[in-house]
Amino acid sequence: MTAGLTDGDVAEVESPQLSERFRDSLRKISKKGRSRYCRDRGRSAVSHVGTGTHPAQILSATILQAASDEDCGGRWHIMPSSERKLSLIAVLVAVLLLFMAPGCTGFFVSQPNSIAVTTTSGATTFTVAQNSSVQLKATATYNSGSKDVTKSATWQSSTPCATVTAGLVNGVGATSNVTITAVVAGISGSATGTVTGGTAQTLTVTPTNQTFTLASTPTTQFFAAENGADVTNSATWTSGNTSVVTFSSTTPGLATFVAPGTTTVTASIASGSTCASGSTNVTIQ
Numbered sequence: 001m002t003a004g005l006t007d008g009d010v011a012e013v014e015s016p017q018l019s020e021r022f023r024d025s026l027r028k029i030s031k032k033g034r035s036r037y038c039r040d041r042g043r044s045a046v047s048h049v050g051t052g053t054h055p056a057q058i059l060s061a062t063i064l065q066a067a068s069d070e071d072c073g074g075r076w077h078i079m080p081s082s083e084r085k086l087s088l089i090a091v092l093v094a095v096l097l098l099f100m101a102p103g104c105t106g107f108f109v110s111q112p113n114s115i116a117v118t119t120t121s122g123a124t125t126f127t128v129a130q131n132s133s134v135q136l137k138a139t140a141t142y143n144s145g146s147k148d149v150t151k152s153a154t155w156q157s158s159t160p161c162a163t164v165t166a167g168l169v170n171g172v173g174a175t176s177n178v179t180i181t182a183v184v185a186g187i188s189g190s191a192t193g194t195v196t197g198g199t200a201q202t203l204t205v206t207p208t209n210q211t212f213t214l215a216s217t218p219t220t221q222f223f224a225a226e227n228g229a230d231v232t233n234s235a236t237w238t239s240g241n242t243s244v245v246t247f248s249s250t251t252p253g254l255a256t257f258v259a260p261g262t263t264t265v266t267a268s269i270a271s272g273s274t275c276a277s278g279s280t281n282v283t284i285q
Helices: 007-013 016-047 055-073 082-108
Strands: 114-119 125-129 133-142 145-148 154-157 162-165 168-171 175-184 187-196 199-202 204-206 210-212 219-221 223-226 236-239 245-247 254-257 261-271 274-284
Touching: 114 175, 125 133, 125 168, 133 175, 133 187, 154 162, 162 175, 168 187, 175 261, 175 274, 204 261, 204 274, 223 261, 236 245, 245 261
Parallel strands: 114 187, 125 187, 199 274, 210 274
Antiparallel strands: 114 133, 133 145, 133 168, 154 175, 162 168, 175 187, 204 223, 219 254, 236 261, 245 254, 261 274
16 A cells, blocks of 8 residues: 555545546646647747848748747648748748849839930930921930830920920920930939021020039029010029029029039020020039
């Protein structure tokens, strides 16, 4: 007889019903312990690679978790559902793009290194007759190569004597000073040209060829005259480089100096087939 137990106690322990209940309890305790072990094992596996959002971390955590599941469940089930299959495919695609990106920087980054504006034959200057047109082309240069951005660029003309839409320049009136600019993601390039035919007039723009100090002179009023008459308010004012000089949209001729540099400011008037324009160079320091 076991010490501390009565005959009744021993008989009770040796009861078949009690022994079966005891074995069931042991099995439940064993299952709970194994479940806890597997859960902790999975968490430990994931903790080795962290819980960040980087694709490589996600993929590593998924693989380690699956390995832990296989060890605890007796069979490999890294992808037990279509939902998890799609998740893994998405992760693999993200990792693939991550490795491809350094070699394709130019096409993944929207801002080009430079923009070149030329005629379709490659010339950087053009001539267009009044009431005629000429097609210009904009080419963006990226780290990984060049791309034709003629259709996606924003186009600007320095004078109403020539208009431009998607690189197509239309001659409105004769002028010898036209600058056509293409802008993509803040980077610009330009080509210069003339419009022939009709009657060309010259505007006098003042102050002429001046140098301004940005700190002491942030703005300046420019004036335009035609045959001695002030046409400042009726002229269209443009800057060859808006990162250096910009013009007010409400006060004609009022320039704001943005940053040091050199540019050309132009005043133009178009009336029917008659065009008048004039320009001057400006240096900001």
